Amino acid sequence: MLKCYLFFCLFSLMSLVGLTQDYAEIRITEKLEQQQLTEVLQLLGEKYNLKFAYDNSTLSDQEINLSLTNEKLNNALTKILEGTGLEFTVLQSTIIIKAKASGEIESMSPTRFNFPLNGLIIDKQTGESLPNSIIKIEGVLYGTVSNTDGYFTLLNVPSDTCTIVFSYLGYKTLRLKLDPFSETQNLQIELISAPEMLNEVMILDQAFRTVKSGNEPGQVALNPTQLSSLPSLGELDLLKTLQLLPGISGTNESSAGLFVRGGTPDQNLILFDGFTIYYLDHFFGIFSAFNANAVKDLQLYKTAFPAKYGERVSSVVDITGKSGNMNKPSFGMGLNLLSANFTLEVPIKNKVSFLLAARRSYTDVVQSPLYNSLFDNISGENEKVELPIGGSRRFINKEIDPNFYYFDINGKITYKPSEKDILSFSYYQGRDKLKTNYNVGEILDPDISFGFDYSENDASEWGTEGFSLRWGRQWNKKFYSNINLGKSEYISEFERNRNLRVYLDEESQITNTTFTEENDVKDFMLRWDNEWNFHPNSKLEFGLLFNENDILYKVTSTDFELANLSDKGKQKSIYFQNTSRLFKKLSLSLGLRINDFSLTEQYYFQPRGSLTYNIGKNISLKAGAGKYYQFINRVISESLFSSSRDFWVLTDGENFPVISGNHFLAGFAYETSDFLFDIEAYWKSTDGLLENLRLTEPFFEIPGPTEAFFTGDGVARGIDFFLQKKTGKHTGWIGYSLARVDHNFPQLNNGNDFPALHDQRHELKIVNMYGIKKWDFSLTWVYGSGRPYTSPSAIYDLNLLGGAQKPFLYVGVKNNTRLPDYHRLDFSATYNYNIGKVGKGQVGLALINLYDRDNIKFRQIQGISLGDNSPDGQRLIVADVKLLGFTPNVFLNFKF
Template identity: 25%
Template sequence: MVKMLRSTLMKLTNYLFLSVICFGFSFVGQAQETVSLVKLMADIEAQFDVKFSYSVNDVENVDVNEPSEAYTLNQVIAYLNENTLLNFKFLNDRYITVSTLDKTISVCGILVSHDTGEPIFGASVILNNSTKGGITDVNGRFQLDNVPLNKTIVISFLGYETQKIQANALLSRNGNCKTILIKEEAEVLNRVLISKFLTTGLQKRSDGSTVLNTEKFGILPGLTEPDILQSIQALPGVESVNESIANINVRGGTNDQNLMLWDGIKMYHSGHFFGLISAYNPYLTDKVVVTKNGTSSEFSDGVSSTVNMFTKNKLNTKLSGGAGLNLLHADAFLEIPITNKVALHVSGRRSFTDFYNSPTYDTYFERSFQDSELTTNSDNISESNRSSEFFFYDYSAKLLFDLNENHKIRVNAIGISNNLDYTESFVNTDGETESKTSNLKQENIGVGANWSANWSARFNSEFVAFYSNYNVDAIDYRIETDQKLTQTNEVIETGIKLKTNYSVNNNLHLLNGYQFSEIGILNETTVSAPSYERTKKDVLLNHALFTEAEFNKNRTYFRIGVRANYFQKFNKLLIEPRLNFRQKLSNRFTTKLQGEFKNQSATQVVDFQDDFLGVENRRWILADEENIPISTSKQGSFGFEFNHNNLMIDVEGFYKLVTGVTAKNQGFYNNFQYLNASGNYTAKGVEFLINKTANKYSAWFSYTYSINDYEFKAFTPSVFPNNVDIRHSVSLAFNYDVLQNLKLSIGGIWRTGRPYTKPVAGNETVRDGNTTLVNYDTPNSENLDAFQRLDASLNYYFNITKSVKASFRAGVLNILDRQNSINRYYEVDPNDSESAIQIDNTSLGLTPNVSFRVKF
């Protein structure tokens, strides 16, 4: 009986306990029930005698948990502001407005690659039509505070599809952030490996090439504009021994050995101010791809490197543009939507150096014209009787036509011009004052068309045609001899290219194509007294077939191809194999192997006979396979990379042999100066780079060691150092984001001096008939003092209005005002024919610059 009673009591206790628990959960559930916001506002109006003013569309589908019955009216309104995406605001004691206006929230997200599942570092996250934003951190995370509720967040990253997301979809609740998957653009297998390389906007790809994204470009020491050809000199193995972007030396090569392409148009001219400023306006240039080795078989020419520039290629539905100026020039660009399928992009830039001489202009002028007639003319013409006027401009235009999603047509045009007028006044024999104006004009005009077609999900094609015309013309009046000298160098090239891409699967692509080019080069010289005329014109036709396979899967990347070049005039066939291989050994270590054969038929020769007022003494010439052979190169490189926690260490050894160079092509200041012979040079060395990036800073140190020697069998000695043999080169820099919109950069360059040749001590000159020449010693046996330069930049961004952004930039080149010798040669002393005088060309001195830009 007792046991039965105990059992009954236990069952009753359990029942009561379960009932209490269930009741408690039921109570909590009832307490947490949501109600329609419309119904809740009606209850509040009745309870507190107030009125809500709202749009039905804003509140009709909104549910909310009921606030506590003990809340006052103010507490209820505060509760609704906190727990809804609406803004409740008292107009007075009785009326309350409800809207989405002025409502700000905190948003966050984690950006992840859809293809690899890895977080993406350095992606741009910006509020649409504003400058407010940031970048993703090493974990792919971003957070923005005080974001208007109705704003759109734009997420973009080079090589990936741009995403636009409403702010309320990224609402941050208790630190929990939404994961956002972003897909790679279908155009390439060649994935971005390092998203923030040296600075934002510089990225490294699987094939070892470097991509410069001008729109997202961060900051580099000394620069106030994202100068394309100045910026790539931050890369190891890329420098200019005479501080000119018109003379970029890649792994010991000369400037004419760099293939310059602008939207598929081959360009023969690269610099304003005769080499100190890039001639390509960066504000419509979308990206620049720099390749030092392992080039795709699609490209030839440029036995040292390929610099491939692409302008913006997408149609925008809204008008956008920008303008800016610095102490040298002003520029503007516009992206104009005409219809849903047609748009026009235009840009223009012009210097104002012909009517205003800023301190920056004075420094550039002194550097550019220090060895020309403008500064070294005869003493019988005083400074007051000489004047010069210099200006430059460039323009570009692009017509975009999307026939449909699969067929797109683009038409491009670009123009680049430098103009120099030099006037000398003198008193003639009749006592009258006369003046004669010499002129130097340098231009490159290019026109191109492109048709890209997607025939299926796996197969697409592209057809490219272009025309390029380069001219340098000079009219030089020489008062001392009453002589008029006219000189012309003209290059005209037309070309077509058809290529096809076939995707075997997601990992393997096949490229095939054909290219035809016709190049003609004219060199002309006329003299008035005594009468003399020399004209030479050469034309060369080239046919090429190319094919390659590109594979990228897991840890392995390779691209292997071959190009066959047929020169119709010489009945000559050149076969060029290409290799680019990359293998990831672990999550941190990678090995890479690259190799290529290349050729080029157009090169530049250096003429020391006062060509083009002494400012521009390089002429383009064409190979004839007799005195001027086709230049060829063979290059190989091997290296390792370490990449962990945004610390990258890159070590790469290279070997390059370039044959078919001529003595006139190299511009010797020695006993070989007026001789002509063919030879080669061999460059070999090691490039080392260490780069650490984080959210707020980026720092890097690079070192290049190389040995670069000529071999000319017709000369004695036959082997001697190359004119650009720089044994040791060091660069380092540090970028820091002081504030979200304030960036600072400081860095420096140190390298050993370039070689030069001294006269023979005690026997400095020698007679050759009626001419006295400098008697040079062993070629390039001496070196200039080391080159050193320290630079700094400051960038500040701000909003003028919601849709108009602005930036102010300041930069200083050569802060320490160091007088670096960049070239040295000798001339016979006019006062003593048995002695030689030393001529030194020096680098830019202290060069400040500032710029102001607006963008809408």
């Protein structure tokens, strides 16, 4: 392990070592005819292994016509740049191209003052609009953000000689220098994405960051395309990447669900193109349900989110799907040891774009060593189990025959009938299907042919299907509207058939039982969102939402119905949020959301607010607060004998209380062009928590829900630290969280507080990304202190009628013990290459848990020793269900 830590430290310091190359001996022989200067630099970079750096805006567009024969590099570059107004210099191993110094400084007197500037921001390569782009006036602290469709309005531009700065996460920053003749209305701003830049060229003025703090306190933006080099078991996993940020649990590797600042996954609002996603996992949480190839933008609100969002009490993940290439058709494919994927983008007459992205595992056809490792991690390996019972030794041969696969599909059609309108239809479906056959045989006495055969056949299916139909319109430079109609449905179906045959010689007795569990969540929504820039220093957002949920939860065992919960609830909401800039340095946002819920027949008022104060150019203070309500609840059913099961129910204010939360946030940020240091402290209270406990269920009984529902509340508080290096060959971040989550249920633990199951006091994450020529290397390390669990305090023998005895577990203090600390080191190497002039490709290797750490998922009671011949008396047989050990994966991607 020590060697792995040393390797990790050395990798983190690689950026401090500059590469050197002796260019003096290089000779150039080329015949250049009618070639653009950028093409010439690309040719030289590839053929002669040169590295160039330049600001794209300074390059001349003129053609180069030149013949070079055995020219020294310096002479060749001088001839190439002659007449272009450019010159070069060599810094270490990089050739820097820049504009020649001039003694004249062009100056023009402004003619327009305090005027508006508006337009649309798009991707230059694909023509896709870029939501949440940042637009600022250079030298001024304030600015604005583009809306969902990429439109922006920057009011009160001081003069027509200002420089306007346009930036979007993962794209090259564009600086637009205005002059008295510049157009200021209906601009079309084209930004260049990092993947479209030449692999051999480093842009001096780059802003290709992968993660960025948003404009609101607690907000984070993520760029999917720039994270593909991070270690993963398959394709880029967006939600797993979010788990590398402070404030979000990164040790929960067996679930794609997000534990955000003390909240649980069901308390997060997950939106994809406007409709709600209720389940985020593929393969029991090994992967998330989102295909990164279909995602354009992701905004995360960790705490104190604005009034635009409701119906959850912890956080918001707002995902915008790709619209598809508007300029030319494109096609991509990918393959790894578990699954394959493809993406198709087709434009139609520059007004319509079509995108289709799909993934499917082939684990039901080919079971690779990686799949076997993952499945064994979930279900337990095929093994011979020895259980000491009553002092004797019995041998049970257990075989598991799994059949499993998952798939998801994204489709989107976007139509732009005019410069002001965008219509889109987005569809998503994700499914997991698993069938397992368990066969157990035991010979109790071979001399008399006495024994039993036991088998279980399990079938599970779960997933989400949804769609949205949206119309966005920029009515004028100040007013924008967005109408969204959406529907989604989550299903979870489980069926277990058990067959037991007890035989003695030629006679046998057969018993068959069936256990089924079904959970169905339907969600219908209609929302209307508006943005009105009614004043140069103020923006008003307001809207309406109608939402209907229909939920069914049903459990049966053979001929008995154990549970049947069915309900339908309607919700109407209205919200207002005003954001104003005061005294140039202070930005204040105040909002109110009002909900009317049919099952409780009550109104719920939710005030929200946040502020940001810029002390100087690089330093800002921030704070936020808000009230939140949630009307749907995922109940965790905890058991000592298996992993926790869960199901969704609709709150009714009586049996299932409405969940409410209060958020408070304060922070500090220091940001330069190269680094960001951010600290946020938070306090969150949550009322109406619900648990369904089966801690004392008898061993070997069929696990099913009971009436043991308990309600309580919780408090989460903590502080998150985030240090990010944004530019250069070596980028990445360090995140640390100090947190505490306590719950209180009056009927549990004698009414005393106890740590929540997801309470984790310390968590440290270090992310390194290093790019050199066509290679991208990544190294991540995650550490978390142990999580709590409930360990039984004692075992008693209950005397039954007839003199028989039955062991009984006594559970004392809830979550009274903690698992060992968690830590894991992951590594990946990616090689990027060009496929002629028409495509790009990637091939790579990922190594998960590099030093093979035995991290524990949960502790499971497998049996009770009666201890007839044991000096220790009765004792528990406890198994540590472990997470992934050392796991390698390879992948191949290409796109045309």
